[in-house]
Amino acid sequence: MEKDEILKQLNPEQASAAGTVNGPVLVLAGAGTGKTRVITFRIAYMLACGIPPQMILGMTFTNKAAREMRERLAQLVQPQIARKVTLGTFHSFCIKILRRDIAKLGYLPSFTIADESDQQGVLKQAAGQLGCNYEGFPLGEVQSMIGRWKNKLYFPEDARRHADTTFEATAAQLYEEYQTLLEMQNSLDFDDMLLLVYRLFTEHPDVLERYRETYQYLLIDEYQDTNAAQFTIVKLLTGDRCNLCVVGDDDQSIYSWRGADISNILGFPDHFPGAKVVKLEQNYRSTTSILNAANVVIGSNANRHEKQLWSNLGDGEPVKIVTTENGESEAEFIGSMITQMKNDKPELRYQDFAILYRSNHLSRQLEQTLRRQQIPYRLVGGQEFFKRREIKDAVAYLKLLVNPCDDQSLLRILGTPPRGLAQKAVDSLKTGRRAKHKPMFELLAEEEFQKELTPKAAAAAREFAEVYAKYKERFAEPGALAWKITEFLKEIGYLDGLQRIYKDLKDAMKRRENVDEFITAITQYEERQAEPPTLEAYLENLALLEESDKVEEETGTVDAVTLMTVHASKGLEFPVVFVVAMERNIFPHERALEEGSVEEELRLFYVAITRARKYLYLLRAKERMQRGITRATLPSPFLHLLTDEVAERTTPEELLRPASEDEVRQAFANIFKILKSDQ
Structure with a gap:
């Protein structure tokens, strides 16, 4: 496709964003303004300008977004050219760099990625070695603090320097010991991926220069969600060329609790002097009524780039603010309204409805009511x-195959199922690990260690090590992962051992079904790959599965009403949206009121509003049961922003018409169905 033809398919603002190839560009893409379209058309335009695809790097926050970009790009340019453009998440890009160059930092390229529970295990180990009683110490808080330090590019010595309290000083000590243990186990946690790439780029300028030469054009999606580490890596990569385009919406910055720094997008013109700023304000998702409400809400935030969403989709139905008596009647109203709307508008399906809430605990009443009303969700x-x-x-069994230094995985599986290696053997491994500085798996396989065990335990240790040696060889060849993993889990005794781990037969059978489903997921992963994958590649893919990628799986094609938090809904859209519990101390959250972070809560409310395409209901109850006590509530201060000009205040009685004879008959049929199933 010719350059001009590409830009003709975009509106003027989109074309301006896509057609500015050189220098820094900030694209402020309001909700529903065609952000992904602009990104893919921009890449297609760059390719049409003669820029080699290998020089283009696009980074986003979810695998889903990266996959969608590549699929759309393949519709605009030849698929083989689209494949040569590097598109992925920040973390997948960092892993690629580390696999190649991490040896320069003293790690082995076969490192594994510690998940949350692995990290907790290492942190407990660190606390034990420092003599902390972790039973009474808030290790979860320490874990979060270490993550925040890493996102700010603080190494242990920096953390010690910035520690203002006794707790922070202890946490900094734990951070140092935790990091030492991770390195000994050749493991990285999620935040290490960014931190270690920063180390590589600053300690080894030749590595940075290589990547600067390779990727001369950078494109960053969801820029409002970047943290200090991501910002610094982007700044290092751009260098003097500064061919950088970032796309984002400061009005949808809702992840400060995960380290996102809104100043990255607000300060872009200062960080990159001479930057061009393009605003995308035409919304292709929602009616004017919904956008008017969104504009009023977000307009009350002072710290933002000025934008005003507009649409050609007509006024549509007014936004409804519905007051109910209590939480139970709120749920009853939603169920009845879904049924009524489906009867009145046959084109609507259950999957067109979403119920959003600020916190997960609010789903219980909704679930009970939807079940009772026989509404699938x-x-x-x-x-x-x-x-x-x-x-x-x-x-854990598989991670140990890839990385024999992974003590955490070994400790998890050594007694799962029981194989005659008592706690005494485990304690000996831990002691040997500290004394000899050898991985526990290596010690376990040594004859010297096995001599200290009972004959039964020594035989078990020998067999365990032999099976691992056999399959390490088999997995050296890529491909046939699902088959090899099944055989390995059988031979190592895990599959048949499930009955010994879970004594209840039904529970054990259910767990076995889940493991079988896991194998199926591996088969599906293999089918999606262009070449036979390695076990290392699969484990990497698994570790990088983002929450939003899991949300995509959970909100597949099943015809059911979706229940989710507002945070989880970001990036999604539905014809009909109900936002529940619009009450003070719930939305905005009481913590935000205490800490003075109401601006982010307001942005979260804006995200909730802009999920709706045609119908939006904002609900509040006069009283709600919380922690077992029914209390009177106050409406959310956010509702006061919506005057009668932009929202209609109403009640369930005004919106629900009397049921028809057919609907009454159906309701009785549902009741009899429930009674029959309970017998």
Whole structure:
């Protein structure tokens, strides 16, 4: 496609953003303004200008977004050219760099990625070695603090220097010991990926120069979500060329609690002098009524880039603010309204409805009511499949194959199932680890260590090490992962051992089904790859699965109403949206009122409003049960921003018409169905 043809398919503002190739560009993309379209058309335009695809690097925050960009790009340019453009998440890009160059920092390229529970285990180990009683010490808080320090590019010595309290000083000590243990185990946590790339770029200028030469054009999506580490890496990569385009919306910056720094997008023109700023304000998602409400809400925030969303989709239905008596009647109203709207508008399906809430605990009443009314729903954010104990155990077995230094994985699986290695053997491994500075797995395989064990335990240790040696060889060849993993888990005794781990037969069978489903997921992963993948590549893919990628899986194609937090809804859209519990201390959250961070709560409310395409209901209850006590509530101060000009105040009685005979018959049929299933 010719350059001019590409730009003709965009509106004037989009074309300006896509057609400015050189120098720094900030694209302020309001909700629903065609952000992904602009990004993909910009890359297509760059390619049409003769820029080699290998020189273009696009980074975003989710695998889903990266995949969607690549799919759309392949519709604009030849698929083989689209494949040569580097598109991925920040973390996947960093892993690519580290696999190649991490040896310069003293790690082995076969490092594994410690998940949250692995990190907790290492932190407990660190606390034990420093003599802290971790049972009474808030290690969860320390874990979060270490993450925040790493996102600010603080190494342990920096953390010690910035510690203002006794707690922070202790946390800084733990950080140092934690980091030492991770390095000994050749493991990285999620935040290390950014921190170590920063180290590589600053300590080894030749590595930075190589990547600057390779990637001469950078494009960053969701720039409002970047933290200090990501900002610094981008700044280092751009160098003097500064061919950098960032796309984002400061009005949707809702992740400060994860380290996101809104000043990165607000201060872009200062950070990159001479930057061109393009505002995308035409919304292609929502009606004018919904956008008027959104503009009023976000307009009350002072610290922002000025934008005004508008739409050609017509006025549509007014936004409704619905007051109910209590939480129960709020849920009843939503269920009845869904049924009524489906009856009145046959084109609507259950999957067109979303119920959003500020905090997860608010879903309980909604779930009970929807079940009772026989309305199918899916709850986003329940227990994640890959966090189930039996799946984490299976993953630990595989991680040890890739990285024999991973003590945390070994400790997890050594007694899962029981194999005759008592606690005494585990304690000996820990002692040997400290004394000999050898990985526990290496010690376990040594004859000298096995002599200290009972004959039964020594035989178990020998067999365990032999099976690992056999399969390490098999996994050296890429491909056939699902088959090899099944055989390995059988031979190592895990699959048949599930019955010994979970004594209840039904529970053990359910866990086995979940492991089988895990194998199926691996098969599907293999089918999606262009070349036979390695076990290392699969584990990397698994570690980089973002929350939003899991949300995508959970909100698939099943026809059901979606229940989710507002945070989880970002990036999604629905024809009909209900936002519940619009009450003081719930939305905005009481913590935000105490800490003075109401601006982010207001942005979160703006995100909730802009998920709706046609119908938006904002609900508040006069009283709500909290912590077992029914209390009177006050309306959210955010509702006061919505005057009668932009929202209609009403009640369930005014919105729900009397049920027809058919609907009454259906309701009775549902009741009988429930009674019959309970017998």
